[in-house]
Amino acid sequence: MKQQMKDRYHHWSDIKYLKDIVTNPMIEVGEYSYYSGYYDQHDFEDGCVRYLWGDDRSRKLFNPIEQYGWVLDKLIIGNYVCIASGVIILMGGNHNHHPEWITVYPFVEQINNSYERKGDTIIESDAWIGMNAMIMPGVNIGEGAIVAAGSVVVKDVPAYTIVGGNPAKEIKKRFTDEEIAKLKEMRWYDWERKQIERASHLLSRSSIHQLYDYYLREIRPDRSKV
Structure with a gap:
């Protein structure tokens, strides 16, 4: 029950x-x-x-x-x-x-x-x-x-x-092939939940370039330390 x-x-x-x-x-x-x-x-x-x-x-x-x-x-x-x-x-x-x-x-x-x-x-x-x-x-x-x-x-x-x-x-x-390649590189859905929440305003838009800039600035440096 x-x-x-x-x-x-x-x-x-x-x-x-x-x-x-x-x-x-x-x-x-x-x-x-x-x-x-x-x-x-x-x-x-x-x-x-x-x-x-x-x-x-x-x-x-x-x-x-x-x-x-x-x-x-x-x-x-x-x-x-x-x-x-x-x-x-x-x-x-x-x-x-x-x-x-x-x-x-x-x-x-x-x-x-x-x-x-x-x-x-x-x-x-x-x-x-x-x-x-x-x-x-x-x-x-x-x-x-x-x-x-x-x-x-x-x-x-x-x-x-x-x-x-x-x-x-x-x-x-x-999306375009270039944009899809960037999405595959970022794999936003594998980020920590807090990182996703901070980027939710970018994920809820259509500009992949803005999200990619955020990724280069905030996410990729953290990954390189692992």
Whole structure:
């Protein structure tokens, strides 16, 4: 009951930080990344994320690592990722359907032979996954990328790129190549929280050059001392 109350959403503005709610060891989450699940009232681990072994119930039912020696896919989420209501992150429980076989039916006797890894699903820092989007297994969504609402992402999304549609296709780059290179160098989402708070007025603007000047002046000298 306590867990249900903890995961319940009371308003569309209500969010849950993933660090506070994720218990599945197959999910790695960064700082301040959140899920906004009010309109679906799904738990993040058993609603947004689907077919991923490692939650309490699945661990009690079976253990494919020990039983079959499988290497299971993980879900890896960076810092400051925004995941909207209705998002589905499809994971590794459905890799036993083979379109190249005569039948796609997963006979129990063939489960051990039919499993096939898709690779880890990675949502890098500062990405935004829009409402009702679906992320297919093994996809890498780059830092600062935006997935439009209702999209079905079947292949990797480059950093700072907006994609949309079914299947999702590139709509546009958010910034120039030069600006993206500076953003990748700065990695603002890895700064200490106090440094981010001091720079929030720059992060909430469109001038990457101003943020880069701040980075050269305030952040990079500190990093060189480490």
